[in-house]
Amino acid sequence: MPFSDPHQLSLETVIAASPMLGHRLEDRTRIRDAQDTKLQKLWRDASTIPLRNASQQMDFVVAPLDVLVSREGAGPVFHIIELNGTGIGGVSNMPSEAIAAVTESLREVAANLAEPEKVLLLAVSGKECEKNPRLNKLMHEKLIFAQALAEGLRESLDDSQIVTLDGLGSGNQHYRPGAATVVVGYIKELLEACKVDSDHKIWLHGRQVVGAVNDRFCLNLLSKHLGKIDLAEFTPINGTFLAGGDKGLAYSLLDEYLTCQPQTCFPERVRHTHVHSREELINTVLQWQRLGRRTVIKPHGTGIGHGIEFFLNPHESTADVVARIDHSIELTEAYYGVTGGTFPYTLCEFVDSDVISSPGHRLDGHKYELRIVVYREGLSLRACPSIAKVASQRYAPQNLQRDGLINNITHTSVTTTADGADFMLPLCNRKTLQTLDLGIDQIAQLCCVATQYVRFAIECIGQMDQRLEAMRHGSNIEMPQSVLRRMTVAQTA
Numbered sequence: 001m002p003f004s005d006p007h008q009l010s011l012e013t014v015i016a017a018s019p020m021l022g023h024r025l026e027d028r029t030r031i032r033d034a035q036d037t038k039l040q041k042l043w044r045d046a047s048t049i050p051l052r053n054a055s056q057q058m059d060f061v062v063a064p065l066d067v068l069v070s071r072e073g074a075g076p077v078f079h080i081i082e083l084n085g086t087g088i089g090g091v092s093n094m095p096s097e098a099i100a101a102v103t104e105s106l107r108e109v110a111a112n113l114a115e116p117e118k119v120l121l122l123a124v125s126g127k128e129c130e131k132n133p134r135l136n137k138l139m140h141e142k143l144i145f146a147q148a149l150a151e152g153l154r155e156s157l158d159d160s161q162i163v164t165l166d167g168l169g170s171g172n173q174h175y176r177p178g179a180a181t182v183v184v185g186y187i188k189e190l191l192e193a194c195k196v197d198s199d200h201k202i203w204l205h206g207r208q209v210v211g212a213v214n215d216r217f218c219l220n221l222l223s224k225h226l227g228k229i230d231l232a233e234f235t236p237i238n239g240t241f242l243a244g245g246d247k248g249l250a251y252s253l254l255d256e257y258l259t260c261q262p263q264t265c266f267p268e269r270v271r272h273t274h275v276h277s278r279e280e281l282i283n284t285v286l287q288w289q290r291l292g293r294r295t296v297i298k299p300h301g302t303g304i305g306h307g308i309e310f311f312l313n314p315h316e317s318t319a320d321v322v323a324r325i326d327h328s329i330e331l332t333e334a335y336y337g338v339t340g341g342t343f344p345y346t347l348c349e350f351v352d353s354d355v356i357s358s359p360g361h362r363l364d365g366h367k368y369e370l371r372i373v374v375y376r377e378g379l380s381l382r383a384c385p386s387i388a389k390v391a392s393q394r395y396a397p398q399n400l401q402r403d404g405l406i407n408n409i410t411h412t413s414v415t416t417t418a419d420g421a422d423f424m425l426p427l428c429n430r431k432t433l434q435t436l437d438l439g440i441d442q443i444a445q446l447c448c449v450a451t452q453y454v455r456f457a458i459e460c461i462g463q464m465d466q467r468l469e470a471m472r473h474g475s476n477i478e479m480p481q482s483v484l485r486r487m488t489v490a491q492t493a
């Protein structure tokens, strides 16, 4: 029998014991085991592109894209609806090679940020609702990330440690003198516990915070202390966190990218707009309704479908529209602790996405979306199709239910008693491709665009400050001429 380190527990063991340790964790092994490594490698190689510049290496770890599929003509049309970021849920259903690349990037980034007695945060989504706080069922995935960060810190320093925000708060855990520390905590609680001083530095329980993993948390922290955080003293991991956390920014980047580099299997333009107040939100939804558009509203810096509303009925009364908008604002205000709601909201067009059409399949008739994870390996970007996320309810056009329109796995595992894994299909898998009627070449094309789009987002990091400022004032900002020129050259080459 091979020797195994008696001090190391397997993920499987931790998951098995989890109900006794705290709360039950979700096992995604069966999805991971069903990923076909041949397909994964094929798509990985087809999509690999170099970063434009070696200096961008520390700016990016991972972006799990959400992609809707529509069927308008002969083939599928792909709609990227979210960039997401290092708060990724579901690394444990990805092929192991891709997880290893992500943890290696985290190690590198942590080694680069390591300083004695400084803190890196690992922010975890959950506990949004006070009355019924959601515990994260993928906590073990976060621990993989925490371990990678701590190892990276130790590469540069003598000592590093991992503690929890709870432990620091209750006095059960302490910062070790001299050690760099990874603090794991829920987003909402970390947002409350972090203090910003007059030098624009962030502090947590007496130590300076120099970086944080989780795009949405970074965006929320910067939004909460707008203009008061010095980005020379604090590194959001990813540097693309604004687009990772704000769906509207991700749309803007996508629209700019597709305008310069039209792609087959993608829409020509991505219609969307940012709105900055309740009045503007109501007026714009009503205006779009009058124009016959089907609209989706998305709050700023939220997840798990929170606050997303679909306006699909052209005859819905103004009172009902306003009531649903107010419900969204109130919910996000409460869940995300933001007075006045999580503005700016993004308005976008509803994509009437594909349903699984496979008679006899247990998820026949359900809507789905694709998760394509773009990650960095050294100086390259690569894509890994991870899963198809399937809505928990069958799609019924005559009786539209919100749960039939939301393909968010965490949402499903909260609103039903089922495991997330029951509503996902491994994407590196020929049977799944057949079920979804998608071809290997079509996914390859999607993966290529995914890495190019993320590379474009990385190139725009330099103007993120301006974008944040613009968001504050409600204006749009132009893409820099240098980037425009390069894209135009690339297109004509």
Ligand SMILES: Nc1ncnc2c1ncn2[C@@H]1O[C@H](COP(=O)(O)OP(=O)(O)O)[C@@H](O)[C@H]1O
Pocket: 066, 068, 081, 082, 247, 296, 298, 302, 303, 304, 305, 306, 308, 348, 349, 350, 351, 352, 353, 369, 405, 406, 407, 408
């Ligand atoms: N433009 C759209 N058209 C149709 N459905 C959408 C659209 N945008 C989002 N959705 C649905 O809402 C869900 C959540 O939206 P998303 O933007 O991914 O936010 P999050 O997952 O962060 O809550 C998606 O999984 C999808 O089912």
Ligand SMILES: [Mg+2]
Pocket: 066, 082, 408
């Ligand atoms: Mg999503």
